[in-house]
Amino acid sequence: MFRNSSCKYSLTFKRIKIINHFFVSIILFLSYVVTWAFAGTRTLVRLGIAYLLKKRYIIEFFYGDYCHTCGEFSTRKYLNAFHFNHVYEDKKTVTFTKLSKYLTCSEIVQILVEQEGGGGFTCANCNGVIHYDKHIHLLDQIYEDKNMIKRVLEDRNRVLQKFIPIYKSSEIKDPLRQSMRISDSFEKYLTAINRISKSGCLVTNKALANELLLSVYGVISRFFKRNSVVMKQYVEIDKTKRPTVYTLTNKGVEAISLIQYFKDYFNSI
Numbered sequence: 202m203f204r205n206s207s208c209k210y211s212l213t214f215k216r217i218k219i220i221n222h223f224f225v226s227i228i229l230f231l232s233y234v235v236t237w238a239f240a241g242t243r244t245l246v247r248l249g250i251a252y253l254l255k256k257r258y259i260i261e262f263f264y265g266d267y268c269h270t271c272g273e274f275s276t277r278k279y280l281n282a283f284h285f286n287h288v289y290e291d292k293k294t295v296t297f298t299k300l301s302k303y304l305t306c307s308e309i310v311q312i313l314v315e316q317e318g319g320g321g322f323t324c325a326n327c328n329g330v331i332h333y334d335k336h337i338h339l340l341d342q343i344y345e346d347k348n349m350i351k352r353v354l355e356d357r358n359r360v361l362q363k364f365i366p367i368y369k370s371s372e373i374k375d376p377l378r379q380s381m382r383i384s385d386s387f388e389k390y391l392t393a394i395n396r397i398s399k400s401g402c403l404v405t406n407k408a409l410a411n412e413l414l415l416s417v418y419g420v421i422s423r424f425f426k427r428n429s430v431v432m433k434q435y436v437e438i439d440k441t442k443r444p445t446v447y448t449l450t451n452k453g454v455e456a457i458s459l460i461q462y463f464k465d466y467f468n469s470i
């Protein structure tokens with residue numbers, strides 16, 4: 202009796218142990234999946250942001266902030282509508298999207314320039330107009346109105362005449378390169394400027410030093426000098442005034458709101 206009950210107890214104990222092991226394994230597995238999923242999401246978000254920043258930098262470097270062939274769409278509002286237009290679409294061996302995942306802006310441009318015929322960025326409308334050549338022989342069947350055919354052809358010629366391929370340039374910088382070592386400081390300085398401005402005070406070296414708890418003012422001007430290529434897009438430095446005054450550019454204000462957005466996003470998951 203005692204033996205049987207001991208055996209039963211032992212069996213029950215084994216079952217509980219197996220069930221426990223099972224639940225522990227499930228929990229471990231789920232925690233791996235959740236960790237992997239979040240890590241994957243973060244990587245995708247990071248790659249997505251890097252893709253858009255590189256795209257915007259290269260477009261604005263060559264053409265300014267509007268589609269250079271129609272002048273209608275801005276990079277600020279319609280960045281996703283911009284495409285790299287390969288002159289010989291059927292001979293392309295790379296795409297901007299793939300290159301942007303692993304390469305810096307200067308490396309991307311170097312490779313795109315070497316594509317047969319080269320290419321350049323336009324909005325999706327102009328991209329479609331440029332590659333309308335496949336349909337030109339069908340225009341008579343698409344449009345009954347002869348004037349419409351004439352307008353379509355004129356529009357295509359206008360876009361082709363204005364189209365300028367990108368070219369090699371030593372002026373292209375790599376704002377996202379880690380060697381620029383500004384990622385943390387970038388956020389710190391922009392946030393400090395934003396906070397001081399919102400308090401209604403002038404953003405001077407002294408005010409920044411107080412905000413950033415720095416004992417020496419010189420660190421601030423040296424930081425802006427060392428990172429001038431990137432920082433001048435986000436901060437306007439007025440040296441005509443005494444003392445020097447810093448203000449956020451529109452891009453700087455936009456960057457601050459994006460930083461806040463992503464901070465809130467990651468804090469909520």
Ligand SMILES: [Zn+2]
Binds near residue numbers: 268325326328
């Ligand atoms: Zn356009």
